[in-house]
Structure formats: structure tokens, C-alpha cells
Amino acid sequence: MTLTKKAAKIVFQIGKEHKGEISGSFEIEELKGGVIYKVYHKMITPEKHDPEPEYIKLVFPNKSEIIIPQNVPVKKIEDAFLKSRDVQMVRYEFLSHNYVMLKYLYIFKIGNDYFDLPEKMAKEIVNGTGITLHIYP
Numbered sequence: 001m002t003l004t005k006k007a008a009k010i011v012f013q014i015g016k017e018h019k020g021e022i023s024g025s026f027e028i029e030e031l032k033g034g035v036i037y038k039v040y041h042k043m044i045t046p047e048k049h050d051p052e053p054e055y056i057k058l059v060f061p062n063k064s065e066i067i068i069p070q071n072v073p074v075k076k077i078e079d080a081f082l083k084s085r086d087v088q089m090v091r092y093e094f095l096s097h098n099y100v101m102l103k104y105l106y107i108f109k110i111g112n113d114y115f116d117l118p119e120k121m122a123k124e125i126v127n128g129t130g131i132t133l134h135i136y137p
Contacts, residue, residue, distance in 0.1 A: 009046040023054050027099035031092040033137035034061040056116060068107065068114040077115055084111025089126055090134045
């Protein structure tokens with residue numbers, strides 16, 4: 001469902017009244033295997049959003065979701081390693097390229113934390129550590 005401009009203003013006003021922040025997904029792509037890739041941005045006004053993504057959400061065919069924060073400092077990845085050594089690397093292929101000009105999305109999972117990695121970094125981790133790269137689907 002797409003909100004009308006009037007509805008977007010009402011949602012934004014309610015969020016401000018409750019001292020909340022509102023994020024919206026304006027960039028939606030499809031990944032191979034029926035996975036939906038959504039990029040969320042913080043709303044500044046009903047008509048304007050922060051150009052820097054706040055987080056990415058992957059929605060799987062069974063409707064389960066994972067959220068991947070953006071602009072994560074390397075320190076957060078190091079902290080995740082201190083909590084867990086359970087790691088996985090998954091590569092998803094983009095079907096369409098309306099907003100994202102990448103061919104692949106690399107997700108690095110450490111314990112319960114997810115990180116979106118650039119292709120070069122993901123390949124260096126796989127080659128340097130022996131972690132198995134899972135290709136979805």
C-alpha cells in the first residue's frame with residue numbers, strides 16, 4: 001500500500017507528537033528467490049527524508065524478516081565477534097536494478113547480528129578465513 005500525501009503528513013505528525021522517529025522505505029528491489037530488499041530512511045518532513053539509509057530490511061517468501069543496520073562502525077563488528085563466533089556469509093543476487101546498481105548483496109551474520117558488506121570486503125573475509133559463502137537460493 002502506498003500512502004497518500006495527506007496520510008503521510010498525518011503519520012508524520014503523530015510520530016512527532018509522540019516524540020518518535022519515522023522511517024520509510026522508498027527503495028524496493030527484488031532479489032533472486034523471491035526475497036524483497038527494502039531500504040529505509042529517516043523521515044525529516046512528510047515530503048523529505050534523510051539521504052543516508054538507516055537500515056535495510058530483507059523480507060523472505062515465508063514473510064520472515066531480518067533488519068540490517070547501515071553505516072555500522074567496524075567496532076560493532078568486533079563487538080559482535082566478542083559475543084559469538086557463530087558466523088555465516090550469504091550472497092543474494094539482485095533481479096532488478098531500479099535503485100541499487102549492485103549485482104550482489106553480501107550479508108555477514110555474527111551470532112544474532114547482521115551486517116551488509118561491500119563485495120570486496122566480503123570476498124576478502126571468505127578467502128582469508130575459510131568461511132563458507134552460501135549463495136541464496
